Amino acid sequence: MKDASEMYIPTFQDMLDAHERIKPYIHRTPVLTSSFLNDLTGADLYFKCENFQKAGAFKVRGASNAVFGLDEEKAKRGVATHSSGNHALSLSYAAGRRGIPCHVVMPHSAPKAKKDAVRGYGGEITECEPSTSSREAVFAEVQERTGADFVHPYNDPRVIAGQGTCSRELMEQIEGLDIVIAPIGGGGMVSGTCLTLSNLAPEVNIYAAEPEQADDAARSLHAGHIIADDAPETVADGLKVPLKDLTWHFVSNHVTDILTASEQEIIDAMRLTWARMKIVMEASSAVPLATIIRNPDIFAGKRVGVIITGGNVDLGKLPWTQG
């Protein structure tokens, strides 16, 4: 972890600038409601559908802000990352829109579908062994060779400012929210939400939702310092990564609480959303609804914004058709 004094903490103005910068490259995603889910939870739920976002996830907001904020000279050398999830897709998409290279380091064992998706958006993959040491070595080599700008999936002020544009739109779309809730992995979306709402609507309570089996952020918040788990396993595979200094700054200062849900509750909430709202969303995106169903004492009677973070799912391998 870097010393806190080294961190640049993105400002509300950074978020506003990000929104202006990325508008041509992102969707203003719709907010959907479901009378069935409202009846079930006793709350008024407003789902901000980032599963309909470009590249299928909110991550394109932060990635586009990083890519389009580079000066011409830096941009020529491209961008790089070692995510194998939605951030890699999103960074590839944004780099493609700017016409610059995007280097993605991925283990050779990563699913072919993920590699194809990154390549489909124009990303160039360099394979590594499936270990942290190999990934770091290969990534360093790629950066050295290309001079590409490293865009971290979440612990980057440009990325957090970009993610903050999501809740700005939500506040424009829906009035009088009491609560906004989003899933938490590394904390990029939650940090962006904190950045925006602490300035725009400080009366709104911010909750985060996490799988029980990867509850490092919840334990961090309750302990008062970052706790990082080693390789947690959960169906919500976007939420396995730990908090870092920058996201910890926002989460520890602005999040009311981090709630958890079991694997079965997550899968049930995911299937319920597909069946009732007719939308395809990732398991990670179902964690907030799972915690809302579990905690009527917190949510019933409230107007709740729920951020559906992404919709990139392996349709051939759905969690309720396994085993």
Place this chain on the structure above:
Amino acid sequence: MKDASEMYIPTFQDMLDAHERIKPYIHRTPVLTSSFLNDLTGADLYFKCENFQKAGAFKVRGASNAVFGLDEEKAKRGVATHSSGNHALSLSYAAGRRGIPCHVVMPHSAPKAKKDAVRGYGGEITECEPSTSSREAVFAEVQERTGADFVHPYNDPRVIAGQGTCSRELMEQIEGLDIVIAPIGGGGMVSGTCLTLSNLAPEVNIYAAEPEQADDAARSLHAGHIIADDAPETVADGLKVPLKDLTWHFVSNHVTDILTASEQEIIDAMRLTWARMKIVMEASSAVPLATIIRNPDIFAGKRVGVIITGGNVDLGKLPWTQG
């Protein structure tokens, strides 16, 4: 088939009246686009998302029009049907909103999920044997006993006028369409589309899309008279039923052509839509896209309204995860 002179053919004013009548009970569904699918087809596709409709399908438009158009005395005795698909759900929903009984005759062999769904919307199920003779006998008995008003799933002027409200909304939402295309089974949605567009926008070409394995409507149109197949088999299970006199009237007078797609093309188009548009829709709803992909000579360069008819899918049994 009744003599044509007996048919009441719904008018444009009937459709306008239907829209006014049903507005409190239906969603004005959104129109979505996909740059990926536009690139793939070379067309500008505008998807009218009736999968987001109340009860998960456009059928609630016609069913609500029938239910809320009944006078008080008739309404007290309720409504009845023998569909086991979206029409039964929709009629149950509409009757529930009016607070009147809805009787649904279904074979005892129908999937439990379908029975549960009808009951979930307040429908009362009377079981029959899985044969036409038993269904007709049981249905006659139910009607005799209850005096309920029979609402046919498609061959009913009230139903067709209701379905016509969908393309009225589409024309308000999207300007300058060249073509509107919808799946065809019994022809209720297509007839409603013909009713509305032949008055509102006669320059728009209306196409229908049908599974090759249940292409009775296409063969009917080409032969110039109704051809009804006996129990066709297709993954698009909403499209197995034949045209009837009233829907034949509209289809034969206003449809430019009926295009077909293979089972594999339908499944591929369905999966592509789920993967790229992140929406859950039925196999029946994928038939138009399958035919658009197959016929670039007709659709490329055109602005095309595509009616996604419904989203009621057995999520535990998706066609691409079968055998």
